[in-house]
């Protein structure tokens with residue numbers, strides 16, 4: 001087979017055989033995805049050999065970048081030494097060392113580490129722990145979980161019940177009497193005339209009102225991403241997270257910080273909860289950057305307080321009947337330990353803190369473009385949201401605006417691709433969370449391309465519709 005034939009065969013097999021996550025079913029069989037062949041540093045290469053800055057860093061996870069021989073060596077060594085170990089009855093150095101390391105890094109007293117296969121299974125573990133904990137304590141009513149609109153916590157059935165992204169829930173039966181979703185916390189979408197401070201008060205009040213409505217004795221936990229990632233990089237107003245945490249303390253509601261995206265350096269710290277937001281959660285979820293995406297892994301960290309209340313003499317004869325064949329997989333844990341070592345040795349957390357002001361400056365400069373409605377970000381994660389709604393001198397109706405907006409992310413992504421950048425389109429938004437090793441010059445290159453792609457998209461839309469986006 002020639003290389004071209006090989007690519008065509010791959011594409012055919014992909015179209016016909018691989019049922020992808022988030023498959024848009026009308027396109028099934030002819031989705032014609034970009035085929036990536038290899039990666040190096042912050043770059044990935046497509047089937048045509050085109051070099052692309054990996055804007056989304058895989059899926060918010062490739063912290064240390066691609067092509068790290070040290071990672072390959074650590075993984076290979078563990079495969080040869082001990083590729084698998086039964087985690088129910090045995091133990092082994094890589095998961096033990098990783099658990100001890102995470103316990104030492106985590107804020108507060110989150111020192112009990114349950115290792116999982118990814119983010120969803122870690123969130124599932126947390127939610128099941130809340131139920132287990134309250135059953136063991138003889139409070140079977142205290143099971144309700146509060147989450148927020150635009151929050152994403154994973155794709156298992158239990159996670160899906162608390163997801164706040166309607167588009168992810170349509171077509172599934174995930175309604176649960178135990179799940180309660182608060183209104184959005186996006187300051188850019190606050191009511192006209194309301195200050196950000198007043199909006200923050202309102203959002204904190206939403207949580208307290210929901211706890212009181214359900215009855216604190218029935219509310220088990222509140223779960224929140226410190227920054228809502230796939231919901232559109234929504235950075236809450238200053239003080240919001242801390243005030244929610246205080247309310248949870250007040251009503252004895254477990255605070256679960258879903259740090260699947262914000263952990264492992266994305267905001268310049270191992271965990272963002274304490275160092276960025278000043279809170280010490282009762283449980284913390286991590287995944288993705290934990291192993292820099294090199295192998296699948298997640299963790300649910302449980303506080304001493306929650307653990308001790310149902311362990312030892314308080315154990316009440318209960319066993320936590322939950323876990324996975326691949327909990328604490330030694331090869332995945334060896335990869336995570338090596339990735340952590342690299343982040344530490346290369347000063348990657350410090351690097352993120354040093355370059356992120358420039359990253360955010362370049363991001364917010366995009367607001368000058370008329371098509372841009374909002375830019376949001378923190379650390380090395382950002383989002384640009386576009387809309388044609390502010391179009392002047394046109395008679396577009398709401399449905400036309402919606403149809404156009406729905407397409408904007410994809411249009412921008414297509415132009416970015418031509419220009420050498422991969423972004424993640426989410427309806428009318430593009431999000432990016434590049435590998436944390438990105439340099440200041442590479443950040444400039446990334447935003448130069450993004451800016452040009454948005455301008456070209458705006459031009460296309462204006463030409464097609466004979467309108468003026470202003």
Ligand SMILES: Cc1ncc(COP(=O)(O)O)c(C=O)c1O
Nearest residue numbers: 118119120152153154225260287
């Ligand atoms: C905040 C958050 N929580 C949980 C998950 C689920 O993680 P996974 O896809 O590894 O199951 C994700 C995935 O994007 C996420 O962003």
